[in-house]
Amino acid sequence: MNQLLCNLHHATLLLVVNLLIFSTSFSQSSTYKNDSVLIRSIYDDVLVNGEIYENLRSLTKGIGHRLSGSHQADQAMVWGVDLLKKYEADNVFVMPVTVPSWSRNDIANARVILSGGKEETLHITALGGSVQTPKDNPLRAKIIVVKHLDELKGRDDVNGKIVLFNRAMDPVLINTGAAYGGANDQRTFGAIEAAKAGAVGVLVRSLTHSLDTIPHTGAMSYEKGVPRIPAAAISTVDARILAQFFKEDPNLEVEFTMNCRKYHDVEQGNVVAEWIGSEHPNEIITLGGHLDSWDIGEGAHDDGAGIVHTIETLRLLKAIDYTPRRTLRFVLFINEENGNRGGKKYAEIASQEFERGEKIYIAAMESDAGGFSPRGFNLDASDEYYDLFKSWEKLFEPYNLYHFKRGWAGVDIGPLKKLEHRPFMVGLVPDGQRYFDFHHTENDIFENVHKRELELGAAAMASMIMLIDKHLPTTK
Amino acid sequence: MNQLLCNLHHATLLLVVNLLIFSTSFSQSSTYKNDSVLIRSIYDDVLVNGEIYENLRSLTKGIGHRLSGSHQADQAMVWGVDLLKKYEADNVFVMPVTVPSWSRNDIANARVILSGGKEETLHITALGGSVQTPKDNPLRAKIIVVKHLDELKGRDDVNGKIVLFNRAMDPVLINTGAAYGGANDQRTFGAIEAAKAGAVGVLVRSLTHSLDTIPHTGAMSYEKGVPRIPAAAISTVDARILAQFFKEDPNLEVEFTMNCRKYHDVEQGNVVAEWIGSEHPNEIITLGGHLDSWDIGEGAHDDGAGIVHTIETLRLLKAIDYTPRRTLRFVLFINEENGNRGGKKYAEIASQEFERGEKIYIAAMESDAGGFSPRGFNLDASDEYYDLFKSWEKLFEPYNLYHFKRGWAGVDIGPLKKLEHRPFMVGLVPDGQRYFDFHHTENDIFENVHKRELELGAAAMASMIMLIDKHLPTTK
Numbered sequence: 001m002n003q004l005l006c007n008l009h010h011a012t013l014l015l016v017v018n019l020l021i022f023s024t025s026f027s028q029s030s031t032y033k034n035d036s037v038l039i040r041s042i043y044d045d046v047l048v049n050g051e052i053y054e055n056l057r058s059l060t061k062g063i064g065h066r067l068s069g070s071h072q073a074d075q076a077m078v079w080g081v082d083l084l085k086k087y088e089a090d091n092v093f094v095m096p097v098t099v100p101s102w103s104r105n106d107i108a109n110a111r112v113i114l115s116g117g118k119e120e121t122l123h124i125t126a127l128g129g130s131v132q133t134p135k136d137n138p139l140r141a142k143i144i145v146v147k148h149l150d151e152l153k154g155r156d157d158v159n160g161k162i163v164l165f166n167r168a169m170d171p172v173l174i175n176t177g178a179a180y181g182g183a184n185d186q187r188t189f190g191a192i193e194a195a196k197a198g199a200v201g202v203l204v205r206s207l208t209h210s211l212d213t214i215p216h217t218g219a220m221s222y223e224k225g226v227p228r229i230p231a232a233a234i235s236t237v238d239a240r241i242l243a244q245f246f247k248e249d250p251n252l253e254v255e256f257t258m259n260c261r262k263y264h265d266v267e268q269g270n271v272v273a274e275w276i277g278s279e280h281p282n283e284i285i286t287l288g289g290h291l292d293s294w295d296i297g298e299g300a301h302d303d304g305a306g307i308v309h310t311i312e313t314l315r316l317l318k319a320i321d322y323t324p325r326r327t328l329r330f331v332l333f334i335n336e337e338n339g340n341r342g343g344k345k346y347a348e349i350a351s352q353e354f355e356r357g358e359k360i361y362i363a364a365m366e367s368d369a370g371g372f373s374p375r376g377f378n379l380d381a382s383d384e385y386y387d388l389f390k391s392w393e394k395l396f397e398p399y400n401l402y403h404f405k406r407g408w409a410g411v412d413i414g415p416l417k418k419l420e421h422r423p424f425m426v427g428l429v430p431d432g433q434r435y436f437d438f439h440h441t442e443n444d445i446f447e448n449v450h451k452r453e454l455e456l457g458a459a460a461m462a463s464m465i466m467l468i469d470k471h472l473p474t475t476k
Numbered sequence: 477m478n479q480l481l482c483n484l485h486h487a488t489l490l491l492v493v494n495l496l497i498f499s500t501s502f503s504q505s506s507t508y509k510n511d512s513v514l515i516r517s518i519y520d521d522v523l524v525n526g527e528i529y530e531n532l533r534s535l536t537k538g539i540g541h542r543l544s545g546s547h548q549a550d551q552a553m554v555w556g557v558d559l560l561k562k563y564e565a566d567n568v569f570v571m572p573v574t575v576p577s578w579s580r581n582d583i584a585n586a587r588v589i590l591s592g593g594k595e596e597t598l599h600i601t602a603l604g605g606s607v608q609t610p611k612d613n614p615l616r617a618k619i620i621v622v623k624h625l626d627e628l629k630g631r632d633d634v635n636g637k638i639v640l641f642n643r644a645m646d647p648v649l650i651n652t653g654a655a656y657g658g659a660n661d662q663r664t665f666g667a668i669e670a671a672k673a674g675a676v677g678v679l680v681r682s683l684t685h686s687l688d689t690i691p692h693t694g695a696m697s698y699e700k701g702v703p704r705i706p707a708a709a710i711s712t713v714d715a716r717i718l719a720q721f722f723k724e725d726p727n728l729e730v731e732f733t734m735n736c737r738k739y740h741d742v743e744q745g746n747v748v749a750e751w752i753g754s755e756h757p758n759e760i761i762t763l764g765g766h767l768d769s770w771d772i773g774e775g776a777h778d779d780g781a782g783i784v785h786t787i788e789t790l791r792l793l794k795a796i797d798y799t800p801r802r803t804l805r806f807v808l809f810i811n812e813e814n815g816n817r818g819g820k821k822y823a824e825i826a827s828q829e830f831e832r833g834e835k836i837y838i839a840a841m842e843s844d845a846g847g848f849s850p851r852g853f854n855l856d857a858s859d860e861y862y863d864l865f866k867s868w869e870k871l872f873e874p875y876n877l878y879h880f881k882r883g884w885a886g887v888d889i890g891p892l893k894k895l896e897h898r899p900f901m902v903g904l905v906p907d908g909q910r911y912f913d914f915h916h917t918e919n920d921i922f923e924n925v926h927k928r929e930l931e932l933g934a935a936a937m938a939s940m941i942m943l944i945d946k947h948l949p950t951t952k
Contacts, residue, residue: 001946171523174875174932182614209928373849375876399650400851400907402878429908431849431876433928452685454910456650 018275035470036395039463041320043399046455046462049319052312053451055083056371060446061296066127068335069101069266078289078331080271080307087314089273097270098344099335101263102129104217109233110203112242113140115249122242123213125234126260127187127204127220128294128338128420128456131228133257139201139230140255141400142451145243149185152197159198162254164234165190166205169436175409176432177369180207180439184218191231192223201233201256205239206438213237216440217294223281230258270342271332273314277413280474283326284350284363286423287313287465290336290412297444301435304446305371307332309428312458313465324469326362333412336368340411347415351432354419363424363468367461370438371454372430376403377464380417380425386470387426389426391465391473401460403429424472428461497828500949511946512871515939517767517796519875522931522938525795528788529557529927531846536774536922543604543771544811545577545742552767556747556783556808563790565806573821576809577739578605578950579641580650580693580771584708586679586732589616598718599689600679600708602736603663603696603771604814607704609733613666615677615706616731621719625661625752638730640710641666642681642719645912650833651886652908656915658682660694667707668699671752677732678707681715684912689713692916693770695814707736746818747808751790751800756950759802760826762840763789763941766812766888773920776912780922781847781930783808785904789941790936799865800945802838804909809888816887820847823891830895839900843937847930848906852879854941856901861948865902868943877936879905898943900948904937 047050052397066072077094084092110122133139144158152158165186169179187204200360205228215233222228234242236475238243245252277283289306293299310330317324335340371375376396379389382396386406393404409417416423430453440443502746539555542548553570560568586598592696609615620634623643628634641662644654663680670678691709698704710718721728732874753759765782769775786806810818829835842877852872853866862882868882885893885903892899906929914920 043650044648171928172520174519176928373909400879403876433849433932434926437926450910450913452647452652456909 032395033466034420038320038322038466039395042316042462043459044298045316045319046312046459047452050312050458051315051453051459052308052454055311056300056304056308056454057446059304064298065293065295068099068268068338069263070295073268073334073431075207077268077271078376080291083311084271084273084314084330087105087311088318088456089314090276092271094269095272095345096267097334097342098265099268099341101266102260103263104258104260104405107257107259110232110254112245113253113255114245115251117436120241121177122238122254122438123215123235124203124256125215125217125296126258127231127233128217129189129220129262130231130237130258130260131336132259132261133201133230137256140256142251143246143254145246147228149189149193150195154160155197155381161199162201162203163190163194163199164239164242165364166239168205168208168236169209171209172454173409176209176436179209180436183207187233188221189300191220191229191270192226195227195229199229203234203239203254204231205412206236207231208236208439210437211236214441214443215218217296218440225448230256232256232258241289250284257430261340268334270334270346273330274313275328277326278323281327282359283327283474284359284361285465285468286329286331286361286413286416287366287461288412289367290334290342291332292334292337294337297438297442298446300444300446301438301447302444303336303368305449306367306456309367309458313462316458316462318468322466326469328465328469336411340414343412344415347418350416351419354421360421361416361419361423363472364413364416365426365428365461365465365468366413367457368412368430369428369432370430370435370447371457372432372434374430374457374460375451376401378405378407378409378429379426380407380427382422387425387473395467396460396463399456399460403460424468426464426468428457430457439472443456490911490933492915502951506794507633508871511943514796514798514942515834515871518792518938519935521792521795522788522935523928526788526931526934527791528784528930528934531787532780532784532930533922535780536776540774541769541771542767543578544575544744544768544773544814545739546771548808549744549768553744556767559787560749560790560806562724563787564794565790566752568747568749569766570745570798571748571821571825572743573810573818574741575760575817576815577742577830578814580736583735585731586708586710586730588721589729589731589948590721591727596717598714598730599691599711600732600859601691601693601772601821602679602734603680603709605696605738606707606734606736608735608737609677609706614731614733616729617676618727619722619773621722621729625665625669628669631673634670634698637675638677638679639666639670640679640715640718642714643714643851644681645683645685647685652685652912655685656912659683663694663695663709667696667705667913668702671703671705673741675705678706679710679715679854680707682712684712684915685860687712690917690919693772694916706732708734709733743948746810746822749790751804754799755801755802758835758867759950760805760835760837761802761941761944762805762807762837762892763842763937764807764809765843765889766818766909768810769867770813770916773918774922776920776922776925777846777914778920779812779914781846781925781933782843783844784930785934785937786874789938790848792934793942796943797820802945803934804941812887816890819888826892827895836897837892837899838854839948840885840889840892840904841944842889842942843904843933844886844888845904845908846906847925848908848909848910849929850877850904850906850933852905854879854881854883854885854903854905856883856903858898861900864947872939875936877949892925900944902940902944904933906933
């Protein structure tokens with residue numbers, strides 16, 4: 001036993017020493033130089049011959065927004081298949097996914113009526129999945145204002161009222177994604193907790209640092225056995241005004257009307273393109289973004305950018321004459337926004353294929369944080385991979401990518417994390433300061449995406465995929 | 477001799493060892509913790525209580541563009557004095573500087589006339605400092621198209637023509653500032669080299685990666701003894717079209733008219749605010765940007781951002797109850813755009829004060845690269861300071877600032893570099909991908925500056941100034 005421990009200890013030490021030698025000598029090695037030349041050629045190509053910006057224009061201006069279940073989502077799938085074929089993937093197919101279908105339709109309006117009779121219009125839009133307001137008359141009720149879900153617990157003054165959730169995203173968090181994550185319980189669970197307390201509707205402060213009159217939609221949930229009450233996003237400016245009015249006039253009423261509704265599920269799918277690996281065709285490296293978007297704006301940053309990053313990666317690796325060792329899978333996922341059924345289906349099939357010994361999904365990468373100037377990558381993987389990931393950091397320094405940290409990789413590839421062998425998962429990290437200005441709004445349009453910033457994101461993705469393909473150890 | 481060398485060698489070794497201990501232990505030290513707490517409080521304050529965005533609104537919307545010598549530059553000086561007094565600087569004064577005065581006035585138009593008689597309007601604007609076109613009739617001539625100044629040397633076909641300089645900024649350079657630097661010889665020296673070859677006017681392709689119809693102005697030069705010919709910026713789209721036309725029709729003519737002109741020099745000045753040091757009041761740390769801008773747009777990024785970064789640094793360091801050890805000098809420089817007379821005057825006085833043994837200008841920092849998401853800092857200083865600078869890198873990691881490199885610090889503080897004792901000079905480095913979309917155009921307006929990105933820049937500047945004040949060794 002002691003001898004075994006000692007041997008193990010010795011082996012561990014050797015491993016550590018080897019890793020140290022690897023990390024410190026990697027930047028002088030010929031592999032490093034070769035990688036660095038290839039990465040430079042990827043950047044050169046995208047900045048001179050890039051087709052990504054025009055592809056984004058075609059998706060956003062030619063099709064526009066494309067919520068799961070919509071006709072536009074069908075069109076986007078055709079668009080994706082055609083483009084992946086144009087760039088000569090070995091094969092392109094649609095992996096069928098049954099997706100929800102919901103529409104905000106054409107009515108969403110609200111006003112506040114003060115005790116004195118004065119009225120003000122409020123800027124709202126339905127939260128995704130909400131039921132409509134009662135058919136023949138608008139919802140009208142007194143309100144209460146809270147900042148946290150748990151403020152509703154045990155209260156008896158909520159009954160018959162509309163709840164305004166008015167917690168702002170925390171401005172001091174440098175990472176706007178973390179600020180979003182810290183505030184979106186109001187949007188996701190607000191209708192459930194409000195209904196449990198007897199409320200008849202909810203208004204949720206839009207998730208943005210911006211102070212403006214633009215409502216931000218997004219997914220919300222209902223719970224079995226809890227009444228389904230209408231839920232709308234209200235702009236940050238309107239939420240502030242309404243909360244201020246309420247302070248001065250607790251008897252004010254809010255009236256709102258929406259005719260959004262749910263329809264039958266429909267069959268759409270993930271668009272998948274394969275570039276078969278030359279050495280290990282059964283080892284799959286997945287990269288993607290999500291093809292669906294919310295049904296306002298054009299889904300340009302969320303996630304048109306990720307879609308064209310993915311497709312441009314195919315174009316770029318072909319342009320530099322790269323030969324992948326593993327099979328690269330370019331996936332345009334469906335239904336990230338309201339169900340993630342595309343991501344779940346993909347992982348389900350991956351798991352079956354692994355169990356049958358057919359394929360092993362060794363790595364996955366996602367771009368779903370916008371088309372802004374890239375800052376680096378998040379790694380979501382076992383500890384053993386961390387040093388390898390960090391050893392690539394120096395390769396990206398000439399391109400101003402410094403963020404190499406553990407973190408979230410992406411919603412669509414998220415379910416792959418549960419695979420028995422836990423893939424090496426990476427998320428592209430762009431600068432996030434502007435993202436929530438546009439997120440889930442009518443302003444998420446092509447004009448708000450910058451050509452060079454978008455191109456730099458594609459080069460970052462293509463370079464990372466190449467490094468994974470070349471250097472990730474083979475899993476047995 | 478050997479003994480001396482040996483001692484020196486020993487001393488050097490000790491220094492190296494000390495520096496190594498310093499760098500590796502700094503991040504565990506109580507100083508580091510204290511610095512890190514102070515920096516966090518600076519960031520918290522700017523993101524919650526920041527006044528910088530409204531100050532930029534006031535400068536850009538209240539005054540607008542403000543070329544040296546203009547009435548608006550006078551107004552901006554008053555604005556600066558008032559604001560620095562409001563934030564309770566110990567004293568605020570104007571350091572007189574004689575500045576040039578030039579105006580583009582109200583006419584700048586151009587068209588191309590093809591051999592067949594067809595005409596197209598070209599989008600141009602006068603380059604700063606250009607003479608006007610002949611008074612009573614527009615300048616009309618055949619053209620030649622070149623990409624480099626030296627293509628004009630020894631040519632006999634330039635006489636009487638208009639030269640189009642059509643070299644694009646190099647897209648593969650990740651650093652857009654480097655691409656700008658690699659292309660602006662056309663703008664700066666184009667009129668001189670073209671006139672030497674006998675040309676009667678020049679059109680210079682606008683310095684931007686953007687393909688649009690917006691001309692970008694900027695400084696140009698004349699040379700004694702060389703005829704002064706009119707010089708205009710032409711938009712990138714027009715430059716491409718004109719070059720294409722010329723290929724097909726070498727006899728086409730261009731006609732352009734401008735009524736810009738130079739006026740008498742006027743007296744304006746650098747606005748200087750001092751916060752007197754508690755320990756070493758004669759050691760001066762200068763920070764600033766430039767108050768003047770080009771006379772189109774609002775000078776929001778260039779360099780309204782640097783001006784409000786500087787002023788917000790004063791507000792922030794007061795807000796966290798900081799007591800500076802050295803004297804902090806907040807300087808709103810005049811005339812960066814067309815002469816740098818403000819920066820030169822400032823350094824001249826610094827040199828005199830040093831020679832008289834009154835003051836020593838130990839450090840300087842500038843923000844003149846826009847109000848975008850900050851990425852880090854450039855250091856322009858003696859090698860001995862590099863390790864100290866790099867030791868601060870970890871403090872900025874929570875704020876996504878990773879760029880800590882040797883590089884250019886700024887035009888206004890540039891002349892301080894020649895001081896005998898060579899100050900520690902730092903430039904704020906924001907993300908540069910969007911900068912040249914706006915630079916020197918009608919689009920450099922308040923609406924194109926992002927609130928949080930601007931705030932993060934101010935926190936970066938305030939944090940760096942605090943570290944310099946606390947940790948830079950005292951110069952004897």
